[in-house]
Amino acid sequence: MFFKRPFEYFLKPIEKSYSKEKGIVNPEASRDDKKLIELLRKTCDEPLKNAKKMPVYPFEELIKKFRTTDLAAAVETEQFKKMAKNGFILKSGEERIYYNQKPGQPSSHEKTNLHLGIDYVVESGLEVFAVQDGKIAGMEIIRKNEQELFEKSGQKLYRGEGGYGNMILIQHKLAGKIFYSLYGHLAAPRETPIIGDLIKKGEIIGQVGKSFSLENGGWPAHLHFNILKEQGAVAGYGSEEDLKKIIDPLKILK
Numbered sequence: 001m002f003f004k005r006p007f008e009y010f011l012k013p014i015e016k017s018y019s020k021e022k023g024i025v026n027p028e029a030s031r032d033d034k035k036l037i038e039l040l041r042k043t044c045d046e047p048l049k050n051a052k053k054m055p056v057y058p059f060e061e062l063i064k065k066f067r068t069t070d071l072a073a074a075v076e077t078e079q080f081k082k083m084a085k086n087g088f089i090l091k092s093g094e095e096r097i098y099y100n101q102k103p104g105q106p107s108s109h110e111k112t113n114l115h116l117g118i119d120y121v122v123e124s125g126l127e128v129f130a131v132q133d134g135k136i137a138g139m140e141i142i143r144k145n146e147q148e149l150f151e152k153s154g155q156k157l158y159r160g161e162g163g164y165g166n167m168i169l170i171q172h173k174l175a176g177k178i179f180y181s182l183y184g185h186l187a188a189p190r191e192t193p194i195i196g197d198l199i200k201k202g203e204i205i206g207q208v209g210k211s212f213s214l215e216n217g218g219w220p221a222h223l224h225f226n227i228l229k230e231q232g233a234v235a236g237y238g239s240e241e242d243l244k245k246i247i248d249p250l251k252i253l254k
């Protein structure tokens with residue numbers, strides 16, 4: 001590994017990641033959302049093979065499990081390797097706390113820290129499938145020499161600074177309703193996708209990127225997956241208001 005992430009420095013175990021009073025949980029789905037959730041449940045394929053079987057962990061529980069906030073150290077353990085081989089899910093709507101930050105406070109890097117969407121923690125290289133027919137509506141692609149320059153620089157990434165690395169946003173329409181699926185932290189695509197390109201349900205749209213790379217925003221290999229009700233809600237973290245713009249993918253998978 002060309003650098004070690006200083007997770008110890010800025011992540012600490014979360015004492016209070018949820019508050020019923022403050023509503024730091026996914027808001028109740030509206031009646032409209034429930035219809036879409038039902039439709040998606042009936043028709044969606046998992047974005048990853050066996051996704052429905054994967055256990056779900058709150059981030060806090062993961063930290064406790066490995067007795068460290070240093071994920072770079074945790075991923076080297078046999079326990080993590082086994083877990084990643086089978087895959088597991090980190091929840092949506094969680095607040096991830098940084099060093100010196102209190103729950104509900106904006107971090108120094110971003111305005112808000114509620115996780116918008118779920119993380120499939122899996123082995124890098126795993127193929128990612130489109131959940132529905134649709135068309136490419138947006139993307140983030142790392143420029144070819146960007147990763148190389150990053151590696152050479154020995155620069156350290158802090159959460160959020162790496163963005164999605166390579167991300168694809170697909171627009172879908174089901175029963176007249178438009179929505180979007182988002183796939184973040186993909187490996188570099190062989191060919192750059194084109195906005196408007198048609199995608200078939202179950203089509204391979206990419207592979208999970210490498211751990212601790214620019215592709216993964218400096219995190220262990222994972223797919224960030226989200227269902228958006230509007231195209232603008234593409235950030236990986238956001239406010240309670242932003243949570244209302246998404247459909248928690250777990251509601252469809254579980």
Ligand SMILES: [Zn+2]
Binds near residue numbers: 115118119
């Ligand atoms: Zn994520």
